[in-house]
Amino acid sequence: MNAKAGTIGDFAYNLCIGMATNGPKLSNINVLPGIPGSNVRMYNNTIINCGYRRAAAGRGGSINFEQGAGGMAYNNLIVNCKFGLRIVQNPIADTANIRYGYNWYYADSISVASQFIPSLSVSTAISQPQQTDIPKPSDYLPAGWKVGDVYTAPSSILGKNNPQFINGPVPMPAGLKLADISVVGSYNFALKSNSPCINAGFTGFTPRADVILSTRYGATEITPPGKDIGCYQSNGRGNQH
Helix, strand or coil, X not given: CEECCCCEEEEECCEEECCCCCCCEECCCCCCCCCCCCEEEEECCEEEXXXXXXXXXXXXXXXXXXXXXXXXXXXXXXXXXXXXXXXXXXXXXXXXXXEEECCEEXXXXXXXXXXXXXXXXXXXXXXXXXXXXXXXXXXXXXXCCCCCCCCCCCHHHCCCCCCCEEECCCCCCCCCCHHHCCCCCCCEEEECCCCCCCCCCCCCCCCCCCCCEXXXXXXXXXXXXXXXXXXECCCCXXXXX
C-alpha cells in the first residue's frame, strides 16, 4: 500500500510478502488545501522478506511513515525485511501524531538485524526504539546508541524469536536469497499453537473505522486489534486467506 495526499483509515490483517519496497507506506505529499493529513492505523499485519527488489540506497523495508504522515503501527510481524519500521526524517513525518510498539522482528542475517531500527545515515529514518517491541532494543543496541546511529547487531540475535509459522521460510531455506521469497506458494503463515506471538499483541487502541459498516456500501466488518502478533489469529479471526 503506497498511500498519499490525505489518506486516512486502517490497514490491518494483511499478508505482505516479497514487496519491492514496503508493506504499508504512508505519506501526506501533494495533499490539497483543507484536506485532513494522512493518518492510518497499521496493525496486525504479517510482512515477510520485503524491500529487496528496490535497488535505491536506503529504500525498501516493512512499514513507512513519510512526509507529514501520522498514525499507529502495532502488532506487526516483520520477518527478514530489509528495514524495520521507518519514521522518515526528510521530509519529516508527522512525528507528533505517530504511535507504535509491540512489533515483532526476526532476522536470519546480521545486515537485517542491524536495521531493525533503521539508521539515519542509511535510510533517513529517526525511528525510536520501543521497549515493547520483540526483541527488546536493549538486546541488540550497543551502549551509548543514539537515534539514527549505525550499529551492528550481535550474532546472538540471529534466529531469535522464531514466530513459529505452520510452514514458512524461517529460517531461510538453504540456497535461497531473501529476495527469492516473493510468493506464498505452499507456505502457511498462520501460527503454530506453540508460537510465542500468541497473546503477545496490544489491544489497548481502536481502529479508526472511517469506512461505514454496510454489507453493500462499506466494510462488512471493522476487525479490532488482535491479541496475537501478525495477521493470523489463533481464535480464527483476522486474515481468512
